[in-house]
Amino acid sequence: MNDSPAIDYQTIFEHAPVGLCISRHRVMQVCNRELTKIFGYEAGDLDGQSFQILYPTADEFERTGARIVPIMNAKGIYSDERIMRRANGDLFWCHVIGHTLVPTDMHAAGIWTFEDLSGKRKVSAELSPREREIAALLVEGKTSKLIGKQIGLSPRTVEMHRANLMKKFTAATSSELVHRLLGAVNQ
Template structure:
């Protein structure tokens, strides 16, 4: 890259990272600043560093694979972990360079969501329900999967709708991105 290309990449108005199998191979200064790290400290690190738990890191892995494997971009909104332990609410976008193996080489971008830098705080139970909702499971199926009563699942769904200030699950999933069909 020439000097101007390097400047444009490092100072883009969003964080950009190139990953291989969820390992950060390079990133721009905006990405490092957003997450509170120095750029060299991120290179070679697993993206696990930016998630609150191993469970969260593993659960989110499969959410965008279908569009990526079809050479489509994937977008959602998510809470990410900064170096100081605080969370940031950001818009996440991904495009794979290897659709046959979507996570082999991926270009990712992160932009802070303007009006809220934290987003709703989710409990582990809420994250579990959200993941199963994204997979199209019914309340009864989720209850069986998680060993809960269907009423408990309904209560958690209701809390999620209130937290995200939406009227139904379809709008919730659409807002969290990637779960809607791509425009044709």
């Protein structure tokens, strides 16, 4: 005899301890309570909304969408840490993982998770959208050459942005910059 309760996937989805949503063509179809809480919205507010509402700028939304496709084509899954925007406009670091449900069209349908990293990592300097993008890739350990190739900039331009980040975070070395971006060193 099996005394285990029946599995109710709707309850599991709704009460998961991580932000979850199902998307179609970069539009959130349904979001769980934790996702709306992370981003400062009420239950149901994000259902039917474009992911763009969660990005600091429309340009960052577009560039991230383009960056996701080749990685998902290769792996079927995408993961990164990026700066996102809450309903009140506050920016925060977020760990995002996505899995496509349609391998031939990465944005057709997917499952996405969001984890708020603001308790571990603060957004402490005023950054341009391009600096936020480069900062996220530096945290992944990528070189200027790899970053440039991935986002369509010359390594020299990436180095210029890295130098600006180092000034803003008062970091003497690239390693120190990454530590400060990760929140490991007080500013």
